[in-house]
Amino acid sequence: MDAPLLRFESVRKPALGLHGIDLALPRGACTVLLGPAGAGKSGALRLMAGLASPDTGRLLLEGGDFHRPPPGWRGTGTFLPAEALPRGRSVEQVVTELLRGLPPRERAAHLARALTALGLDGQEATPLSRLSAPQQCRVALARALAPQPSLLLLDDPLEGQEHATRQRLALELRALVRRFGLTVAVATREAEEAMLLADHLAVLEEGQVAQAGTPQQVYEEPASAFVASLVGENNRLPGTVMALDGEECQVRLDCGPELWARRGDAGGPGSRCIVAVRPERVAVAAMSAEEMGEGALPATLQDVIFLGDHLRLLLAVGRGGALVARRPPGSRVPRIGGPASVAWDPYAAFAFRALR
Structure with a gap:
């Protein structure tokens, strides 16, 4: 696995439920933050998105200052749940919402790439309200993916979907990560979903990393009763x-x-x-x-x-x-x-x- 793209070093932000988190996100891999409500998962994603700063500790981007991105950095892409998307717009309008600064030809290329990746070809003119819940979730993923961000952030992206649909979408997302070499951070409370998605799994407990490693390592050699009960x-x-x-x-x-x-x-x-x-x-x-x-x-x-x-x-x-x-x-x-x-x-x- 490649060197970390992003690293947390003793990061504290009590207002976001973080109480000394140490975490490394490998480049080109899916890191899943698994934990119960209040464990600090969403707070960690907010720091990664640049929406807040640590009270103490450091965030390092490719080993340097998080607030001074290296050349070629394309920012973060944040997933919005389907219910937060504008209801009266078409698939194309929703997906291109974050592409307004691009020339028309480049914007069209980004749109086509994202829709093809999510199996939404031919749905450009379809109103979002006429799509099924799984299709709306795919549109939300396409919207986050369209700008081709350096880091894709997904906060419980499959919440509200039926169990079988969650599994299917998780497998599709896993295939996307590997096909495009994406660096992704996912927050979830679902252990099965975490095991499906993760290259790198970090179990959070009360704002700290209780254990991190591959899903197999965490499952077979849990560090505590909390981890053992959470993962399987x-x-x-x-x-x-x-x-x-x-x-x-x-x-x-x-x-x-x-x-x-x-x-x-x-x-x-x-x-x-x-x-x-x-x-x-x-x-x-x-x-x-x-x-x-x-x-x-x-x-x-x-x-x-x-x-x-x-x-x-x-x-x-x-x-x-x-x-x-x-x-x-x-x-x-x-x-x-x-x-x-x-x-x-x-x-x-x-x-x-x-x-x-």
Whole structure:
């Protein structure tokens, strides 16, 4: 991945919910800011757009002063949600709104490029009000893309779309980023959407970057219980740290069993923790824990739910413990209500400091 186009260094802007953010946006890649409401995502985009300045810290553009752009810098393009676009105008009028300073021939070329990229060819004269919600979203993207900005900023661009439409548009946006080598920053609260779009994923928590890396890195090696719960489904078993051994720790679960897990940000012996393990990493067998092998825990299969692309297994562990496992359709599973055992690679489970 290329060197950062834009870098945040200890940026604080409490009025925008930023409390010491460190972040690098690689050139020619899609950086997704993922976090709940109030995490600082939109505030970070406002700084990138030049609509506000840090109270402390620095924004660096290609290693230099953010307010003195380097040669060739074409500014930022900001996505406006479809409902904020002028309703009484045609697609062409909406998309060319930011191109008024260009000569007519160049303006026409920018328009054609943007409409072709978003599959809107032939819709130039169509009033925006006559388009479907997904088509209006494409027009909004075309409007932001038309000036060919050096940095494209998208604040929850697919909000309000149906789930299937969000997925489809996210894949189209992903293809656009790669086809044109765009540098993009996207803010979203949707983990699935973030995983679809991101080359570089930054999880924000209370105005700081809780973890950054590729989507795979953040998913497979979360830095905290917050990150683990935000990025994909996760079993969370509360317990107490008993002992430490290098990068691993022994935990006594509240439901009874003891086990070993990788130490995330869990504290020392006696501290409260959460053991997190992804459902797809939980192995389930219709045999005793002794037969299953070292590290296996006795369990009871309570229900099996068919969800099309996978089976969802609901299991009871110990005294009141609950686990979810996933299996491909057609997999052999224990009898509901009958004995079973569960196990996972200790390297796939993490012990995190208990959430507040």
